[in-house]
Amino acid sequence: MTESNTKHILAISGSLRRKSSNASVLQAASQLGAERFHFTFYNGLDTLPHFNPELDGDGDEAPEPVRGWRAQLRAADGVIICTPEYANGVPGSLKNALDWIVSSGEFLDKPTAVISASPNPLGGDKAHASLLLTLKMLTASIAEGATLKIPMVSKKLNAEGEVTDEATLGALKQVLHVLERQMQPSS
Numbered sequence: 001m002t003e004s005n006t007k008h009i010l011a012i013s014g015s016l017r018r019k020s021s022n023a024s025v026l027q028a029a030s031q032l033g034a035e036r037f038h039f040t041f042y043n044g045l046d047t048l049p050h051f052n053p054e055l056d057g058d059g060d061e062a063p064e065p066v067r068g069w070r071a072q073l074r075a076a077d078g079v080i081i082c083t084p085e086y087a088n089g090v091p092g093s094l095k096n097a098l099d100w101i102v103s104s105g106e107f108l109d110k111p112t113a114v115i116s117a118s119p120n121p122l123g124g125d126k127a128h129a130s131l132l133l134t135l136k137m138l139t140a141s142i143a144e145g146a147t148l149k150i151p152m153v154s155k156k157l158n159a160e161g162e163v164t165d166e167a168t169l170g171a172l173k174q175v176l177h178v179l180e181r182q183m184q185p186s187s
């Protein structure tokens with residue numbers, strides 16, 4: 001956790017593409033929240049080995065990329081995941097990363113926002129639902145209002161890949177607001 005009042009958010013894109021629209025959505029969220037949050041973008045999804053509990057040992061013996069991934073989660077006050085849908089589900093690389101957390105527990109009570117973005121009109125609804133199931137199993141804390149599906153995402157970006165659609169930017173602000181409230185210490 002960060003020591004100052006600035007909350008630290010770990011942003012995770014479920015797409016490995018260089019020009020990913022999901023990464024663009026996370027970039028927009030980081031710009032909207034720049035004054036209140038410190039954003040770190042996790043970029044190690046494709047460095048994690050395929051999940052195998054036999055590689056995990058007692059946790060200290062886990063492969064180095066897995067230890068790094070867990071450490072980044074531990075250091076975050078909150079998490080935002082933005083993912084595409086592949087073949088009606090969560091991209092395998094993202095699911096693989098989450099499988100590594102089942103035994104180590106870094107998502108326990110972690111304030112988490114879940115966003116899916118798709119060029120199709122359903123906004124990746126099946127990946128979204130499946131991701132929620134997995135994160136709930138990991139006991140992530142997902143508040144009402146901290147979820148968002150973004151349909152027709154390609155129409156919401158400009159030629160530079162920046163989110164320009166006002167309604168989407170407004171919805172992202174709302175998600176950040178809910179996440180921020182959740183990260184406040186309870187009095």
Ligand SMILES: Cc1cc2nc3c(=O)[nH]c(=O)nc-3n(C[C@H](O)[C@H](O)[C@H](O)COP(=O)(O)O)c2cc1C
Pocket residue numbers: 015016017019020021022023084085086087088089117118119120123124
């Ligand atoms: C192999 C493959 C399968 C896909 N399956 C789905 C799908 O089931 N549902 C969906 O909404 N989009 C699907 N898509 C389209 C992705 O949502 C689209 O490529 C999206 O832009 C990827 O996100 P990105 O721009 O962040 O990389 C699929 C794309 C590929 C390449």
